Amino acid sequence: MATVTxxxxxxxxxxxxxxxxxxxxxxxxxxxLIRRRIHQEVAECNAAASAPRRLLVQRTPTERTLNGEPAERSRRRIDPERQVALAEEAFTRNGFVVLVGDRQVEELDDEVDLRRDTEVTFLKLVPLVGG
Structure with a gap:
């Protein structure tokens, strides 16, 4: 059994x-690995009485406004499968990269080795100004 951080x-x-x-x-x-991470986060968010930690993928305030969503976070249940689809799409658009230990994983279907204390870093890429 591995403990993934x-x-x-x-x-x-x-x-x-x-x-x-x-x-x-x-x-x-x-x-x-992404699917399991998101399912855990969504379960915690849906069970939380107060504002939970941030999910891997979330709409920006501008996107929420354009979609007619309320400014404050509603207490509607979060759909984990929708969040998984958003995360996969963000990964394929280079919205973030994933490092397992010191190795970058480049494809969603690449297998990763999980050891006793594996650290997985999700590095969100911030676009350069003017680029």
């Missing part, structure tokens, strides 16, 4: 506190 960072220097998830397999595809 998830860390979210951005190229702008932001870093969220790490959190861990136990995974029983020794090898998973990146797609499955």
């Amino acid at each position: 998830f860390v979210d960072e951005s190229t702008a220097g932001a870093r969220t506190p790490a959190w861990a998830l136990r995974i029983f397999e020794e090898r998973l595809t990146l797609r499955e």
Whole structure:
């Protein structure tokens, strides 16, 4: 059994506190690892009485406004499968890269080795101004 530690960072220097998830397999595809991470986050968000930690993929305030969503976070249940689809799309558009240990995983269907204390970093790429 592996304990996978998830860390979210951005190229702008932001870093969220790490959190861990136990995974029983020794090898998973990146797609499955992302799916499990999101299902855990969504379960915690849906069960939380107060504002939960940020999900891997979220709409920007501008996107929420354009979609007619309320400015404040509603307490509607979050759909984990929709969040998985958004994360996969963001990954394929280079919205973030994933590092497992010191190795970048380049494809969703690439398998990753999970050891006892594997650190998985989700590095959100921030577009350059003017580029």
